[in-house]
Amino acid sequence: MRTYDFVVLGGGPAGGAAALELASVASGATVALIGSELHLPYERPPLSKAVLQQASLRQGPLSLFGGRQAFEAAGVALHLGVCAEHVDAASRSIALSSGERMGYGKLLFATGASARRLALAGAELDGVRTLRTFADAVAIAGALTGEVPARRVVVIGGGFIGLEVAATASRLGCDVIVAEMGPRLLGRAVPEAVSEAVLRKFEAEGVRVLLRCGVAALRGDEKVRAVELTDGRCLEADAVVVGIGAVPNDMLALKAGLQVEDGIVSDVEGRTSDPNCFAAGDVARRRAGLPWRPEYFCRTEAWEPALQQGRAVGRAMAGQVPPHVDLPWVWSDMFDWNIQVLGHGELADRCVVRVGQDPNAFTVFQMRGDRLVGAVTVNEGRSMALLKRELPSAALVDAERLSDSGIALRAALRPQFDPAGA
Structure with missing residues (x-):
């Protein structure tokens, strides 16, 4: 069993940033990065926009940090296309999906989050997609721009991901309907004044928005053909994109005995309930570090905070003073x-x-x-x-x-x- 001084679980922006920071500041230390995707950390924002529109961007994701060369030059051992199946905190070892075992001195959980799935009849039909990875984006692009492109698209969920996909699909010439269960768009992310402005914008662009609209089932033979609503209406659909939030990938940490509450609970520097384990990125429920409310913890699902947390937690793992992490910042382009x-x-x-x-x-x-x-x-x-x-x-x-x-x-x-x- 090979043992590394530092092991990073997760090949997203937080994991990649942490691995490179560790290699930079922990002189002589060994660092390993484990990622379930075959890709190195890559740009996520284009997935819901440019990748859906431009075929040239579907050959491979836009790499972060300079790609493989940067990690190899830093001496980071890459283990891509494999998952950690079990973490034994007592022996400080990890069982991988490849059958290998790996030891660690300190471990970072940067396992991110997964798209929340519909627990409804028909959710498994062909043509029903979520968007989280580059492969997801390529699949949605194929539905929207393939040989027989989708004409009628239903987006379930009025959050940022759903609305970005809806705007892109509309720009591609699709008839788009957004079905949102809540009373307004972006209800958990922005104030009401912004929700109202976004609703007016989407309607002006020809997107039909249905609020307070529950989904009862997805209908079709092998391929989705319609979305059945809880009020009895049926929306014809050639493609359905589900954007109803994300679930933190914290089960591995929970089974390892770490404190988990909708994410891995950590302090402002990423330390968890286990002194040898840290957390960063979408999976971390982190102490926010607000002087006027020191007891407040939050979990942030955004690209820029993940990068900053990864760098900061990497330094903390190496025993260095971490840099200040800015307030959470999220941006979105729609039309x-x-x-x-x-x-x-x-x-x-x-x-x-x-x-x-x-x-x-x-x-x-x-x-x-x-x-x-x-x-x-x-x-x-x-x-x-x-x-x-x-x-x-x-x-x-x-x-x-x-x-x-x-x-x-x-x-x-x-x-x-x-x-x-x-």
Whole structure:
């Protein structure tokens, strides 16, 4: 059995970033990266957009970190196309799907998340897809642009992934229906004002959106032909894309005895309940590190936070002081719109909207009392660039000044209250 000083489980952005950071800062240490896909870490954002539209991008994913050469140059041992089937925390060993066993000094769980599946009749029919990996994107692209391209597409779920796929399918000429169970689009991700604007945009682009709409079953012979709704309606479909969220891949950690609560519970530096195990990326339920709410933990499903967490946790595993991890930041492109989400808006109890001359370009500030905890920009990239620098230190601000577009945003973000009195 080969033993490595550091083993990283997961070949996504968090795992790749951590492996390279470990190889860089832990001088002389041995590092192994285990990934279930045959691909090295790759760019995820294009999967729901460019890969579906451009055949040239389906030959292989866009590699992160410089590809295989970067990992080999760093001395990272790559074990791709294999899974960890069992982790024995007592003996610090891993059983792999290849039949091999591997020992570790310290272990990082960067196992990511899996697309949530429909537990309904017909969910296994051909033509029903989820989107999580490059292979998923290629399969959806084949349905949308193949020899007999889908004309009628039903997207189940009105979150970011579902809406990005819906927008791309519409651009490709498909008749698209979005079926969302909740009362609004992006209900768990953005404030109501943004949801309403996105709904208007999709309807203006010709996408039919059904809210408060449950799915009862998927119908077809071997291939999906229709989506049956709980109210009895039936939507004809040549292709169905399911985007109803993701489930953290934390079962391996749970069976290894780690504390798991919808993700692997970890501190701000990725340490878990086992001193030799760490977690980063989509699978980690991490202490957020908020001075005003130190007990708050969150799990973030986004590409940029995964990269940052991977680097930071890699340094912590090596006994180095980890760099500061920025507030969670997520972005999405739909049609010609850009939406960006920053911070912990889930903690807000009210919102303040700032609109300029263009009604389709605005910012929503998410407040908890007088504390600015998050922000969402719609077609306001410059504002988000400033917010990413200023929001972490903005603390307590004047909501009226934030809403006044006549006041420069930088000035409006200046603290107006004494934080000691909060």
